[in-house]
Amino acid sequence: MPMQITKAVFPVAGMGTRFLPATKANPKEMLPVVDKPLIQYAVDEAISAGITQLIFVTSSSKRAIEDHFDKNYEMESELERRGKQDLLDILKGILPEGVSCVYVRQPVALGLGHAVLCARPVVGNEPFAVILADDLINGNSKPCLGQMMDVYKELHASVLGIERIDPGMTQRYGIIKTDGGNNRVFNVNGIIEKPHPDVAPSDLAVVGRYLLRPEIFGFLEKTERGAGGEIQLTDAIAMLLKEQAVVAYEFDGKRFDCGDKLGYLKATVEYALNHAELGDAFREYLKSKIGDLGNAE
Numbered sequence: 001m002p003m004q005i006t007k008a009v010f011p012v013a014g015m016g017t018r019f020l021p022a023t024k025a026n027p028k029e030m031l032p033v034v035d036k037p038l039i040q041y042a043v044d045e046a047i048s049a050g051i052t053q054l055i056f057v058t059s060s061s062k063r064a065i066e067d068h069f070d071k072n073y074e075m076e077s078e079l080e081r082r083g084k085q086d087l088l089d090i091l092k093g094i095l096p097e098g099v100s101c102v103y104v105r106q107p108v109a110l111g112l113g114h115a116v117l118c119a120r121p122v123v124g125n126e127p128f129a130v131i132l133a134d135d136l137i138n139g140n141s142k143p144c145l146g147q148m149m150d151v152y153k154e155l156h157a158s159v160l161g162i163e164r165i166d167p168g169m170t171q172r173y174g175i176i177k178t179d180g181g182n183n184r185v186f187n188v189n190g191i192i193e194k195p196h197p198d199v200a201p202s203d204l205a206v207v208g209r210y211l212l213r214p215e216i217f218g219f220l221e222k223t224e225r226g227a228g229g230e231i232q233l234t235d236a237i238a239m240l241l242k243e244q245a246v247v248a249y250e251f252d253g254k255r256f257d258c259g260d261k262l263g264y265l266k267a268t269v270e271y272a273l274n275h276a277e278l279g280d281a282f283r284e285y286l287k288s289k290i291g292d293l294g295n296a297e
Protein backbone atom coordinates (compact mmCIF):
# COMPACT_ATOMS: atom_id res chain seq x y z
CA MET A 1 0.00 0.00 0.00
CA PRO A 2 1.45 3.43 -0.92
CA MET A 3 2.47 5.45 2.11
CA GLN A 4 2.00 8.82 0.44
CA ILE A 5 -1.55 10.19 0.24
CA THR A 6 -2.10 11.64 -3.24
CA LYS A 7 -5.87 11.31 -3.73
CA ALA A 8 -8.59 13.47 -2.25
CA VAL A 9 -12.33 12.91 -2.43
CA PHE A 10 -14.64 15.93 -2.54
CA PRO A 11 -18.28 14.96 -1.90
CA VAL A 12 -20.17 17.67 -3.79
CA ALA A 13 -23.46 16.01 -4.66
CA GLY A 14 -25.56 17.65 -1.91
CA MET A 15 -28.42 19.95 -2.89
CA GLY A 16 -27.47 22.95 -0.77
CA THR A 17 -31.05 23.74 0.18
CA ARG A 18 -29.93 26.06 3.00
CA PHE A 19 -28.85 28.60 0.40
CA LEU A 20 -31.90 28.61 -1.84
CA PRO A 21 -32.62 30.39 -4.09
CA ALA A 22 -28.87 30.99 -4.74
CA THR A 23 -28.28 27.26 -5.10
CA LYS A 24 -31.21 26.44 -7.38
CA ALA A 25 -29.10 26.34 -10.53
CA ASN A 26 -25.63 26.82 -9.01
CA PRO A 27 -23.80 24.30 -6.81
CA LYS A 28 -23.34 25.55 -3.23
CA GLU A 29 -19.64 24.69 -3.59
CA MET A 30 -19.40 27.40 -6.26
CA LEU A 31 -20.52 30.17 -3.88
CA PRO A 32 -17.62 32.62 -3.73
CA VAL A 33 -15.90 33.84 -0.60
CA VAL A 34 -14.70 37.20 -1.92
CA ASP A 35 -13.44 36.05 -5.35
CA LYS A 36 -12.85 32.30 -5.11
CA PRO A 37 -15.48 29.57 -5.01
CA LEU A 38 -15.58 27.43 -1.86
CA ILE A 39 -14.55 24.33 -3.79
CA GLN A 40 -11.39 26.03 -4.96
CA TYR A 41 -10.32 26.85 -1.41
CA ALA A 42 -10.75 23.14 -0.63
CA VAL A 43 -8.81 22.10 -3.74
CA ASP A 44 -6.01 24.59 -3.02
CA GLU A 45 -5.69 23.21 0.50
CA ALA A 46 -5.51 19.65 -0.87
CA ILE A 47 -2.88 20.53 -3.47
CA SER A 48 -0.76 22.36 -0.90
CA ALA A 49 -0.79 19.13 1.14
CA GLY A 50 0.58 17.07 -1.76
CA ILE A 51 -2.65 15.81 -3.35
CA THR A 52 -2.37 15.25 -7.11
CA GLN A 53 -5.66 13.55 -7.96
CA LEU A 54 -8.95 15.26 -7.17
CA ILE A 55 -11.98 12.98 -7.10
CA PHE A 56 -15.29 14.84 -7.14
CA VAL A 57 -18.40 12.90 -6.21
CA THR A 58 -21.04 14.88 -8.06
CA SER A 59 -24.66 14.86 -9.13
CA SER A 60 -26.50 16.08 -12.19
CA SER A 61 -26.80 19.71 -11.09
CA LYS A 62 -23.07 20.18 -10.47
CA ARG A 63 -21.68 20.67 -13.96
CA ALA A 64 -20.36 24.11 -13.07
CA ILE A 65 -17.72 22.41 -10.89
CA GLU A 66 -16.39 20.44 -13.87
CA ASP A 67 -16.34 23.59 -15.95
CA HIS A 68 -14.49 25.49 -13.24
CA PHE A 69 -11.60 23.01 -13.21
CA ASP A 70 -11.56 22.61 -17.01
CA LYS A 71 -9.77 24.78 -19.52
CA ASN A 72 -11.82 27.63 -20.96
CA TYR A 73 -10.21 28.16 -24.38
CA GLU A 74 -12.53 30.95 -25.41
CA MET A 75 -11.86 33.04 -22.31
CA GLU A 76 -8.12 32.31 -22.38
CA SER A 77 -7.67 33.31 -26.01
CA GLU A 78 -9.73 36.45 -25.50
CA LEU A 79 -7.62 37.47 -22.48
CA GLU A 80 -4.46 36.70 -24.46
CA ARG A 81 -5.67 38.89 -27.33
CA ARG A 82 -6.27 41.72 -24.86
CA GLY A 83 -2.87 41.20 -23.21
CA LYS A 84 -4.37 40.52 -19.77
CA GLN A 85 -1.57 38.33 -18.45
CA ASP A 86 -2.54 38.77 -14.78
CA LEU A 87 -6.03 37.43 -15.40
CA LEU A 88 -4.67 34.60 -17.54
CA ASP A 89 -2.40 33.60 -14.67
CA ILE A 90 -5.41 33.44 -12.35
CA LEU A 91 -7.20 31.12 -14.79
CA LYS A 92 -4.17 28.91 -15.30
CA GLY A 93 -3.50 28.72 -11.56
CA ILE A 94 -6.89 27.09 -10.86
CA LEU A 95 -5.50 23.64 -11.66
CA PRO A 96 -1.71 23.44 -11.56
CA GLU A 97 0.17 21.11 -13.89
CA GLY A 98 0.45 17.57 -12.62
CA VAL A 99 -2.94 17.66 -10.88
CA SER A 100 -5.82 15.73 -12.43
CA CYS A 101 -9.58 15.60 -11.85
CA VAL A 102 -11.91 12.61 -11.88
CA TYR A 103 -15.68 12.93 -11.62
CA VAL A 104 -17.85 10.17 -10.20
CA ARG A 105 -21.60 10.41 -9.97
CA GLN A 106 -23.53 9.73 -6.79
CA PRO A 107 -26.83 8.73 -8.36
CA VAL A 108 -28.91 8.93 -5.17
CA ALA A 109 -28.51 11.23 -2.17
CA LEU A 110 -27.79 8.56 0.44
CA GLY A 111 -25.37 10.56 2.58
CA LEU A 112 -21.68 11.23 3.11
CA GLY A 113 -20.72 7.59 3.70
CA HIS A 114 -22.38 6.58 0.46
CA ALA A 115 -20.67 9.44 -1.41
CA VAL A 116 -17.26 8.28 -0.20
CA LEU A 117 -18.08 4.71 -1.20
CA CYS A 118 -18.89 5.93 -4.73
CA ALA A 119 -15.22 7.01 -5.02
CA ARG A 120 -13.89 3.53 -4.19
CA PRO A 121 -13.17 2.43 -7.80
CA VAL A 122 -10.97 5.50 -8.28
CA VAL A 123 -9.27 5.49 -4.87
CA GLY A 124 -8.49 1.75 -4.88
CA ASN A 125 -6.39 0.27 -2.09
CA GLU A 126 -4.72 3.50 -0.96
CA PRO A 127 -5.08 5.86 1.96
CA PHE A 128 -6.93 9.00 0.87
CA ALA A 129 -8.27 12.35 2.02
CA VAL A 130 -11.89 13.50 2.24
CA ILE A 131 -12.59 17.23 2.23
CA LEU A 132 -15.96 18.89 2.74
CA ALA A 133 -15.82 22.26 1.02
CA ASP A 134 -18.52 23.68 3.33
CA ASP A 135 -15.95 23.75 6.11
CA LEU A 136 -13.60 26.54 5.09
CA ILE A 137 -10.48 26.38 7.26
CA ASN A 138 -7.86 29.06 7.54
CA GLY A 139 -4.85 27.18 8.93
CA ASN A 140 -2.37 29.05 11.12
CA SER A 141 0.99 27.28 10.84
CA LYS A 142 0.01 25.65 7.53
CA PRO A 143 -3.26 24.56 5.85
CA CYS A 144 -5.33 22.09 7.90
CA LEU A 145 -4.90 19.08 5.59
CA GLY A 146 -1.12 19.60 5.56
CA GLN A 147 -1.09 19.56 9.37
CA MET A 148 -3.06 16.30 9.29
CA MET A 149 -0.66 14.80 6.72
CA ASP A 150 2.18 15.34 9.20
CA VAL A 151 0.25 13.28 11.76
CA TYR A 152 -0.46 10.55 9.20
CA LYS A 153 3.18 10.34 8.18
CA GLU A 154 4.11 9.70 11.78
CA LEU A 155 1.35 7.30 12.83
CA HIS A 156 0.02 5.73 9.58
CA ALA A 157 -3.43 5.71 11.17
CA SER A 158 -6.62 7.35 9.90
CA VAL A 159 -6.77 10.97 11.07
CA LEU A 160 -9.98 12.97 11.71
CA GLY A 161 -9.83 16.77 11.77
CA ILE A 162 -11.56 17.98 14.94
CA GLU A 163 -12.46 21.15 16.75
CA ARG A 164 -13.77 21.87 20.25
CA ILE A 165 -17.33 23.15 19.93
CA ASP A 166 -19.97 24.67 22.16
CA PRO A 167 -21.32 21.57 23.99
CA GLY A 168 -24.87 22.61 23.09
CA MET A 169 -24.12 22.14 19.36
CA THR A 170 -23.26 18.43 19.28
CA GLN A 171 -26.34 17.63 17.19
CA ARG A 172 -24.68 19.22 14.17
CA TYR A 173 -21.54 17.06 14.11
CA GLY A 174 -19.86 13.69 14.41
CA ILE A 175 -18.55 13.67 18.00
CA ILE A 176 -15.60 11.61 19.17
CA LYS A 177 -15.04 9.71 22.39
CA THR A 178 -11.47 9.78 23.62
CA ASP A 179 -9.40 8.79 26.61
CA GLY A 180 -7.05 11.68 25.94
CA GLY A 181 -4.02 12.52 23.90
CA ASN A 182 -1.29 15.06 23.57
CA ASN A 183 0.03 17.67 21.16
CA ARG A 184 -3.40 18.07 19.55
CA VAL A 185 -3.58 14.32 18.74
CA PHE A 186 -6.30 12.27 20.49
CA ASN A 187 -6.89 8.52 20.48
CA VAL A 188 -10.39 7.89 19.19
CA ASN A 189 -12.21 5.06 20.91
CA GLY A 190 -15.73 5.92 19.83
CA ILE A 191 -17.56 8.23 17.47
CA ILE A 192 -21.23 9.06 17.11
CA GLU A 193 -23.10 11.07 14.50
CA LYS A 194 -25.03 14.14 15.71
CA PRO A 195 -25.73 13.07 19.32
CA HIS A 196 -27.99 15.05 21.66
CA PRO A 197 -25.84 17.10 24.10
CA ASP A 198 -27.09 14.92 26.98
CA VAL A 199 -25.48 11.81 25.51
CA ALA A 200 -22.54 13.30 23.58
CA PRO A 201 -19.26 11.64 24.63
CA SER A 202 -17.28 14.93 24.38
CA ASP A 203 -17.32 18.39 22.84
CA LEU A 204 -14.79 17.38 20.18
CA ALA A 205 -16.47 17.58 16.78
CA VAL A 206 -15.30 16.20 13.47
CA VAL A 207 -14.96 18.95 10.88
CA GLY A 208 -14.86 18.26 7.16
CA ARG A 209 -11.32 16.85 6.95
CA TYR A 210 -10.47 13.16 7.04
CA LEU A 211 -7.43 11.06 6.14
CA LEU A 212 -8.67 7.51 5.84
CA ARG A 213 -7.03 4.16 5.34
CA PRO A 214 -8.67 2.12 2.56
CA GLU A 215 -10.07 -0.48 4.98
CA ILE A 216 -12.85 2.08 5.56
CA PHE A 217 -14.47 0.96 2.28
CA GLY A 218 -15.20 -2.55 3.60
CA PHE A 219 -16.99 -0.98 6.57
CA LEU A 220 -18.86 1.51 4.40
CA GLU A 221 -20.26 -1.40 2.43
CA LYS A 222 -21.65 -2.86 5.64
CA THR A 223 -22.95 0.45 7.00
CA GLU A 224 -26.71 0.70 7.25
CA ARG A 225 -28.72 3.89 7.21
CA GLY A 226 -28.14 5.85 10.39
CA ALA A 227 -28.79 9.44 11.51
CA GLY A 228 -31.14 11.26 9.13
CA GLY A 229 -31.79 7.98 7.26
CA GLU A 230 -28.39 8.36 5.53
CA ILE A 231 -25.33 6.14 5.23
CA GLN A 232 -22.99 7.93 7.59
CA LEU A 233 -19.21 8.00 7.26
CA THR A 234 -19.15 8.36 11.06
CA ASP A 235 -20.78 4.92 11.49
CA ALA A 236 -18.18 3.26 9.25
CA ILE A 237 -15.39 4.99 11.22
CA ALA A 238 -16.96 3.63 14.42
CA MET A 239 -16.48 0.11 13.00
CA LEU A 240 -12.99 0.83 11.65
CA LEU A 241 -11.67 2.00 15.01
CA LYS A 242 -12.56 -1.34 16.57
CA GLU A 243 -10.03 -2.99 14.21
CA GLN A 244 -7.28 -0.40 13.87
CA ALA A 245 -6.11 2.83 15.45
CA VAL A 246 -7.92 6.03 14.48
CA VAL A 247 -6.72 9.38 15.80
CA ALA A 248 -8.26 12.83 15.88
CA TYR A 249 -6.25 15.98 15.30
CA GLU A 250 -7.28 19.35 16.71
CA PHE A 251 -6.13 21.58 13.89
CA ASP A 252 -4.41 24.91 14.42
CA GLY A 253 -6.54 27.50 12.65
CA LYS A 254 -10.03 28.85 12.28
CA ARG A 255 -12.99 27.09 10.69
CA PHE A 256 -15.96 28.77 9.06
CA ASP A 257 -19.13 26.76 8.57
CA CYS A 258 -20.01 27.95 5.10
CA GLY A 259 -22.93 25.55 4.90
CA ASP A 260 -24.67 28.05 7.14
CA LYS A 261 -25.55 31.61 6.10
CA LEU A 262 -24.07 33.29 9.17
CA GLY A 263 -20.87 31.23 8.96
CA TYR A 264 -20.61 32.12 5.28
CA LEU A 265 -20.98 35.83 6.04
CA LYS A 266 -18.31 35.63 8.76
CA ALA A 267 -15.94 33.93 6.31
CA THR A 268 -16.62 36.61 3.71
CA VAL A 269 -15.82 39.40 6.18
CA GLU A 270 -12.62 37.78 7.47
CA TYR A 271 -11.29 36.79 4.04
CA ALA A 272 -12.12 40.24 2.69
CA LEU A 273 -10.21 41.86 5.57
CA ASN A 274 -7.17 39.73 4.70
CA HIS A 275 -7.47 40.19 0.95
CA ALA A 276 -4.34 41.70 -0.63
CA GLU A 277 -6.20 44.13 -2.90
CA LEU A 278 -9.40 44.79 -0.96
CA GLY A 279 -8.36 44.45 2.67
CA ASP A 280 -7.52 48.08 3.43
CA ALA A 281 -10.52 49.59 1.68
CA PHE A 282 -12.84 47.02 3.22
CA ARG A 283 -11.45 47.70 6.71
CA GLU A 284 -12.14 51.42 6.25
CA TYR A 285 -15.65 50.64 5.09
CA LEU A 286 -16.32 48.38 8.07
CA LYS A 287 -15.03 51.03 10.46
CA SER A 288 -17.45 53.56 9.01
CA LYS A 289 -20.22 50.99 9.25
CA ILE A 290 -19.50 50.31 12.92
CA GLY A 291 -20.25 53.97 13.57
CA ASP A 292 -23.61 53.56 11.83
CA LEU A 293 -24.35 50.35 13.75
CA GLY A 294 -23.70 52.15 17.02
CA ASN A 295 -26.45 54.61 16.10
CA ALA A 296 -28.92 51.92 15.08
CA GLU A 297 -31.82 51.13 17.41
Ligand code: G1P
Nearest residue numbers: 112135172173174206207208234
Ligand atom coordinates in the same frame (compact mmCIF):
# COMPACT_ATOMS: atom_id res chain seq x y z
C1 G1P B 1 -20.94 15.92 8.07
C2 G1P B 1 -20.57 14.68 8.90
C3 G1P B 1 -20.37 15.08 10.35
C4 G1P B 1 -19.31 16.16 10.45
C5 G1P B 1 -19.72 17.37 9.57
C6 G1P B 1 -18.62 18.40 9.52
O1 G1P B 1 -22.22 16.36 8.48
O2 G1P B 1 -21.60 13.73 8.76
O3 G1P B 1 -19.95 13.96 11.09
O4 G1P B 1 -19.15 16.56 11.79
O5 G1P B 1 -19.99 16.96 8.22
O6 G1P B 1 -19.02 19.54 8.81
P1 G1P B 1 -23.12 17.40 7.60
O7 G1P B 1 -22.58 18.76 7.91
O8 G1P B 1 -22.93 17.01 6.17
O9 G1P B 1 -24.51 17.20 8.10
